[in-house]
Amino acid sequence: MTRQETLLSAAALALWSVWGLVPKLALQSLPPVSVLFYESLGSCTVALAVLAFIRFRPDIDRRGMALTFGGSAVSVVAMLIFFRAVSLGPVSIIVTLTAMYPVVSVLLAALILREKITRRQILAIALAMAGVALLAA
Amino acid sequence: MSTSAWLIPSFGAFLLWGVSQFVPKLAVARLSPFSQIAWSGLSFCLLTGIVLACTGFDLRFDPQGALLAWSIGLCGFTGQLFYVMALKQGTVTRVSIVTALYPLGTTVLSVLFLHETLTLRQMAGIVLCLAAVVLLTGGGKDD
Numbered sequence: 001m002t003r004q005e006t007l008l009s010a011a012a013l014a015l016w017s018v019w020g021l022v023p024k025l026a027l028q029s030l031p032p033v034s035v036l037f038y039e040s041l042g043s044c045t046v047a048l049a050v051l052a053f054i055r056f057r058p059d060i061d062r063r064g065m066a067l068t069f070g071g072s073a074v075s076v077v078a079m080l081i082f083f084r085a086v087s088l089g090p091v092s093i094i095v096t097l098t099a100m101y102p103v104v105s106v107l108l109a110a111l112i113l114r115e116k117i118t119r120r121q122i123l124a125i126a127l128a129m130a131g132v133a134l135l136a137a
Numbered sequence: 138m139s140t141s142a143w144l145i146p147s148f149g150a151f152l153l154w155g156v157s158q159f160v161p162k163l164a165v166a167r168l169s170p171f172s173q174i175a176w177s178g179l180s181f182c183l184l185t186g187i188v189l190a191c192t193g194f195d196l197r198f199d200p201q202g203a204l205l206a207w208s209i210g211l212c213g214f215t216g217q218l219f220y221v222m223a224l225k226q227g228t229v230t231r232v233s234i235v236t237a238l239y240p241l242g243t244t245v246l247s248v249l250f251l252h253e254t255l256t257l258r259q260m261a262g263i264v265l266c267l268a269a270v271v272l273l274t275g276g277g278k279d280d
Contacts, residue, residue, distance in 0.1 A: 001231055001273060008223035009235040015216030017242020021250075022209045029202035033192050038203045040185035042210020047178020050171050050218065058175045064167030065176050071160035072180035076188065078153035081146045089143025095240075097147045102237040104155020109229035113162065120272055121230055128234050128269035134262030135240045 032083040036076075099132045158237075161221050162229050170221040178214055231273050241266045 001009075026035050051058065085094045106125065109115040117125075164173050189196065216236075223232045241263055247253040 001235075002226060005223050005227040005232065006235075008219045008226070009232050012216045012219040012223060012236045013239050013242060015212045015219065016236060016239035017246055019209055019212040019216060020239050020243035021246045022205050022212070026202050026205035026209060029199040030197050030206060031195075033188065033195065034197045035202070035206040035209070036185055037189060037196055038206030039210040039213070040182045042207040042212075043178045043181045043214045044210070045207070046211060046214035046218070047175045047182075050178070051175045054169075054171050054175070058172035059168045061167040064164045064173070067160055067164040068168065068173050068176045069180045071157050071164065072177050073184055074153050074160070075157040076181065076184045078150045078157060080188065081153065082150040085143045085146035085150060089147070094143060094147045094150075098150045098154060099237070099240060101151050101154035101158065102233040104152055105159040105233040106230050108156065108159040109162065109233075112159075113229065115228050115230055117230055121234075124269040124272035125230075125234055127265045127272065128238055131262045131265030131267075131269060132238065132240050134258050134265065135244050 032080075032087075036079065096133050100129055103129070158220075158233050159229060161217075162224050165221055165225050170218060170225055173221055174214065174218045177217065181210075181214075235270060235273050238266045238270060 023035065026038075030038070082094070082098060085098075103125070106115075106117065110117055161173060168176070220232065220236055223236070244255070244259055244263065248255055
């Protein structure tokens with residue numbers, strides 16, 4: 001991993017660590033759909049700040065935009081399904097199961113992008129999944 | 138309540154999140170990370186509007202809850218920006234696994250700010266996560 005890739009991944013990990021904590025607090029005073037609404041305002045704030053940074057001239061590419069929209073749609077549906085699951089069953093098992101999602105991303109990358117998975121990476125994936133399972137259980 | 142009632146939606150969320158974290162790698166070949174985050178944020182707002190319309194605009198307001206929920210979007214999307222920037226340079230395998238270790242950070246924050254206690258099981262989980270990070274980010278030959 002290059003230094004820049006490591007720093008960027010660490011920054012995402014740090015922000016997502018906070019992202020993982022805050023819903024627990026927000027859901028104490030608001031129902032899930034309301035949380036989703038205010039969360040979308042936060043997303044919009046970031047989107048507008050980024051747009052201002054690039055002087056309101058985002059790249060226009062139909063396929064890229066369609067992929068991005070599709071990714072967002074899948075993400076919103078996943079979030080709602082997750083809220084539904086949590087309202088019906090044990091949170092610890094559901095969080096553990098859904099936290100395994102990189103397995104799907106890695107398999108898709110291997111199948112579609114032909115990314116090679118080394119033995120060292122397979123060992124790291126197994127350790128990471130076991131670690132997350134122990135943390136979420 | 139039968140197991141399948143929550144197991145099926147849980148498995149659905151697992152699959153969909155996996156797909157949603159793979160798609161940015163395809164999009165980043167055509168859009169810059171900044172453009173992708175801008176379009177993604179706007180899409181997210183539009184889709185939330187559709188969800189609200191489908192649920193009859195049943196919206197509640199609580200100042201503290203709303204501020205916390207707003208910060209979820211702020212952290213989530215800024216994190217997504219760094220994720221896409223990392224994907225632009227690296228592989229889905231490395232970047233998605235390292236960033237998916239966020240429960241590690243959440244656990245540490247819960248201990249620090251919510252004064253939750255750490256069980257032996259969670260400590261073992263932290264050690265395994267750190268070992269995975271060392272393997273994925275450390276130097277040396279990959280295989």
